[in-house]
Amino acid sequence: MRYSLWRILREACSGHRRWEPAWRDASPKSGYEVIVVGGGGHGLATAYYLAKVHGVREVAVLEKGGIGLGNAGRNTTIIRSNYLLPGNNPFYELSMRLWEGLERDLNYNVMVSQRGVLNLFHSDAQRDAYVRRGNAMHLHGVDAELLDREAVRRMLPFLEFENARFPIQGGLLQRRGGTARHDAVVWGYARAASGLGVDIVQNCEVTGLIREGGRIVGVRSSRGDIRAGKVAVAVAGHSSRVAALAGLRLPIESHVLQAFVSEAVKPLIPCVVTFGAGHFYVSQSDKGGLVFGGDLDGYNSYAQRGNLPMVEEVCASGMALMPMIGRLRLLRSWGGVMDMSMDGSPIIDRTPLEGLYLNAGWCYGGFKATPASGYCFAHLLAREESHEVARAFRLDRFATGHLLDEKGQGPHPNLH
Amino acid sequence: MRIACPFCGDRDLSEFTCFGEAGCPRPLPDREDAAARFLEAVYLRDNPAGVHRELWYHASGCRSWLEVTRDTRTHEIRAVRFASEAREA
Ligand SMILES: Cc1cc2nc3c(=O)[nH]c(=O)nc-3n(C[C@H](O)[C@H](O)[C@H](O)COP(=O)(O)OP(=O)(O)OC[C@H]3O[C@@H](n4cnc5c(N)ncnc54)[C@H](O)[C@@H]3O)c2cc1C
Ligand SMILES: [Zn+2]
Numbered sequence: 001m002r003y004s005l006w007r008i009l010r011e012a013c014s015g016h017r018r019w020e021p022a023w024r025d026a027s028p029k030s031g032y033e034v035i036v037v038g039g040g041g042h043g044l045a046t047a048y049y050l051a052k053v054h055g056v057r058e059v060a061v062l063e064k065g066g067i068g069l070g071n072a073g074r075n076t077t078i079i080r081s082n083y084l085l086p087g088n089n090p091f092y093e094l095s096m097r098l099w100e101g102l103e104r105d106l107n108y109n110v111m112v113s114q115r116g117v118l119n120l121f122h123s124d125a126q127r128d129a130y131v132r133r134g135n136a137m138h139l140h141g142v143d144a145e146l147l148d149r150e151a152v153r154r155m156l157p158f159l160e161f162e163n164a165r166f167p168i169q170g171g172l173l174q175r176r177g178g179t180a181r182h183d184a185v186v187w188g189y190a191r192a193a194s195g196l197g198v199d200i201v202q203n204c205e206v207t208g209l210i211r212e213g214g215r216i217v218g219v220r221s222s223r224g225d226i227r228a229g230k231v232a233v234a235v236a237g238h239s240s241r242v243a244a245l246a247g248l249r250l251p252i253e254s255h256v257l258q259a260f261v262s263e264a265v266k267p268l269i270p271c272v273v274t275f276g277a278g279h280f281y282v283s284q285s286d287k288g289g290l291v292f293g294g295d296l297d298g299y300n301s302y303a304q305r306g307n308l309p310m311v312e313e314v315c316a317s318g319m320a321l322m323p324m325i326g327r328l329r330l331l332r333s334w335g336g337v338m339d340m341s342m343d344g345s346p347i348i349d350r351t352p353l354e355g356l357y358l359n360a361g362w363c364y365g366g367f368k369a370t371p372a373s374g375y376c377f378a379h380l381l382a383r384e385e386s387h388e389v390a391r392a393f394r395l396d397r398f399a400t401g402h403l404l405d406e407k408g409q410g411p412h413p414n415l416h
Numbered sequence: 417m418r419i420a421c422p423f424c425g426d427r428d429l430s431e432f433t434c435f436g437e438a439g440c441p442r443p444l445p446d447r448e449d450a451a452a453r454f455l456e457a458v459y460l461r462d463n464p465a466g467v468h469r470e471l472w473y474h475a476s477g478c479r480s481w482l483e484v485t486r487d488t489r490t491h492e493i494r495a496v497r498f499a500s501e502a503r504e505a
Contacts, residue, residue: 240463251459253436254488299434299472300488302465307417307491309430342459398459399451411458414434 003107022187023194028201031227032060034381035219037206037242038235039063041072041182041367042359044189044200045374046234046381048106051196053375054382059198060228062221064205068186071236071366074336076259076293078272078281079368080117080177081142084133087392087404088345089140094389095372096142096176102371108188110180111286116271117177120152120159120321122166126276130172137174145173156273160323166277178272179283185370209245209356216246216355232357232381234373237302237337239360246353250360251342251398253413256301256335257293257364258310262328264288278317289331292318296340296364298414306335338364344416345404348377348386349395357381358395363416417491422498423478431476437461438469438483438502465489471499 001007001020011019034050036043039061050056061067079099081092098105099112121127134144148170153161161168190200201223208220209231218227233242237254265288274281282292294314297306311333319326341347341361346369351358359377362369376390386393392404409415417429440461443453462468465488472482481499486492 238465240461241465244462249456249460249462251461253461253463254465299486300436300463300468300470301491302489303491307429309428312430399455412436414436 022191023200026060026199026201028060028062028204028221028223028226029199031218032199033058033229034232035059035226035228035230036061036232036234037219038070038233038238039067039190039200039202040070040234040236041068041185041189041370042236042362042373042377043234044186044193045370046232046359046377047198047374048189048193048196049375049378050382051193051198054378056382057197059193060226061193061198061200062204062206062219062226063200063202064222066202067190067200068183071336071338072186072370073183074259074334075182075364075367076281076283076291077179077182077367078117078177078283079112079180080174080272081368082117082119082133082137082144082172082174082177083406084136085404085406086136086140088406089136089142090389091372091376091393092368093140093142094375095369098371098375099180099368100176102188106188106192108184108191110184110188112180113178114176115178115283116173116175117274118147118152118155118171118173118271119274120168120171120276122169122277124169127169134172143174143176145175147171147173155270158268158322158324159273160321163320166320182367189374206242206245211353214354216353228355230355230357230381232359232377234359234377236360236362236366237339239339239358243351243358246351246356248351248353252339252361253300254302254337255296255298255340255414256303256306257296257338258306258314258333258335259291259293260311260314260333261285261292261331262290262325263331265290265328273321275317275321278313278320280314280317280321282318290325290328296338296414297335302337304335304337306333338362338366340413340416342398342411342413343403343405344407344409344413346373346393347395348373348380348390348393350380351395417493419472419482419484419493420496421474421477421480421482422496423480424474427474427477431474432472433475435471435473437463438471438499467494
C-alpha cells in the first residue's frame with residue numbers, strides 16, 4: 001500500500017478502518033539465501049538494500065525481541081557527516097546523501113530535519129582542531145562553516161557567553177546535519193523491506209551457529225534451526241556474544257550510554273548543539289522536549305541502564321552551557337548497550353569463518369550511519385567485496401595497524 | 417553502584433575509573449609470536465554478559481589499582497581485591 005495524500009483521503013472515506021499493518025510479522029521458513037541477525041536499523045536497512053539494490057529477496061531478519069527496541073529506538077537521533085579521517089568521511093557523507101532522499105525512497109516519513117549541527121569550541125587548540133576538521137570535510141565535498149563568537153551569539157543568544165573558564169569562541173557548523181525520527185526509520189525500513197518480500201521474524205533469538213566443514217550454513221534460534229547461504233550479524237551492543245557463538249573474540253567492549261529528555265517547552269533550540277568543554281549534546285524534539293546526552297558511563301555493561309554520577313555530570317555540563325535549563329524538569333532517562341570498538345570506528349567485513357559476515361563496532365554514532373551501513377553491508381553480502389566507501393572498516397585492521405582512531409584516543413573504548 | 421575498596425571502604429562510583437578487562441598482561445616483545453599476542457592483549461576482549469574481572473583505579477581515594485569481579489548484566493559486585501594481590505595469586 002503506497003502512502004500519499006490521495007491514500008489518506010481515500011481511507012478517510014471508510015473511517016480509517018482499512019489501513020493495513022505497515023509490515024508483515026513473519027514466521028521463519030526452513031532456509032534463506034541470507035539471514036540478517038538483529039532487527040535494529042542496521043539489520044533492517046541491510047535487508048532492504050539486499051532486496052532493492054541487489055535483487056536478493058530470500059532474506060530474513062531475525063530479531064530476539066521486537067524490532068527497533070534496541071539502540072535504534074534509544075538514541076538521540078543526531079545525523080551528521082562531519083568526520084575528519086579519509087577512511088570515515090566519505091562513508092558518513094554517503095549516509096547523509098541517503099538520508100536526504102530516504103523519505104522518497106522508502107515512501108515513509110522518517111522526519112529528516114536538516115536543522116544543522118553546531119560543535120562549539122572553547123580554546124585556541126580546539127579551534128585549530130575544528131578548522132582542520134572543516135578543511136578535511138571541504139576536501140571531501142562536505143559542507144562546513146566556521147562561526148566566530150558573534151555569529152554563534154546571533155544564532156543561539158541564550159548560551160552562557162560569560163563563562164570565564166570555558167568561553168565560547170565559536171563553532172563548526174554543518175547545516176546539512178540535523179535529526180531524524182529514530183522509530184520511523186525502523187518502521188520505514190521494515191515496511192519497505194517487507195514489501196520486497198523480506199521476512200521479518202520477531203521473538204527469534206539466535207542461540208547458535210550451524211557449522212558444516214568450517215563453513216557457517218545457518219543458525220540455531222529460539223524458533224528452531226534455520227539454514228542460510230550467508231549469515232550477516234548486525235546486533236549492535238551484542239556483537240561479542242554472537243561472535244562468541246562462532247568462537248571469535250572481537251576488538252569490542254559493550255558499554256552503556258544514557259540519554260535524557262526534559263518536559264516539553266515551546267520552540268527554543270533551533271539546531272543540534274554540542275558543548276566542547278564537557279561532553280553534552282542537545283536538540284529539541286518536535287514534541288518540544290529537550291533531548292540530550294553526554295559520555296558513556298565508562299565500564300562494561302549489558303544492563304541497558306546507567307548510574308547516577310553520569311546523570312549528574314551530563315546535567316552539570318548542560319547547565320554550564322545553557323544555565324536556563326536548570327528550571328526544566330527531567331522527564332525520562334534511559335540507557336542503551338553499545339558495541340564500543342577499540343579505535344572508535346565500525347567494522348563491516350567478512351569474518352575468518354566462511355559464510356559469516358560482521359557489521360559491528362558502531363559505538364554511539366551508529367544511528368546516522370544506518371542508511372550507509374545497510375547499503376554497504378548489503379553490497380559486501382551480494383558482491384563479496386567491500387563498497388568503496390567502507391573499505392577501511394576491516395576487521396583485521398587491529399592486527400595490521402591500519403586503525404581509524406578519529407579521536408586519537410588509543411585502545412580505550414570507554415574514552416572514544 | 418558502589419565499590420568496596422579494600423583500603424578505603426565502601427565508596428561511590430564517581431571516585432573510580434574503569435580500565436577494562438583484567439588479565440591482559442603485556443607480552444614479551446621478543447617472542448616469536450609477539451605480534452599475535454599483542455593483538456590479543458591490546459585489542460581482543462571476551463566482553464561477557466555476566467561475570468567480568470576488571471581493573472578499576474581509585475582515583476579520588478587511595479589511588480590503588482583494584483581488581484573487581486562484577487556482573488555486567490546487573491552491576492552487582494561479587495569481589496574486590498588489590499590488583500597486586502591478583503597478580504601474585
Ligand atoms: C543513548 C544513545 C544515544 C545515541 N545517540 C546517537 C546519535 O545521536 N546519533 C547517532 O548516530 N547514533 C547514536 N547512538 C548510536 C546508535 O543508536 C547505534 O549505533 C545504532 O542504533 C546501532 O545499530 P542498530 O540500530 O542496528 O542497533 P539495535 O537497534 O541495537 O539493533 C540490534 C538488534 O539486535 C538484536 N539482537 C541482539 N542479539 C541478538 C540475537 N542473539 N539474536 C537475534 N537478535 C539479536 C537486538 O535485540 C537489537 O534489536 C546512540 C545510542 C544510544 C544508546
Ligand atoms: Zn581506595
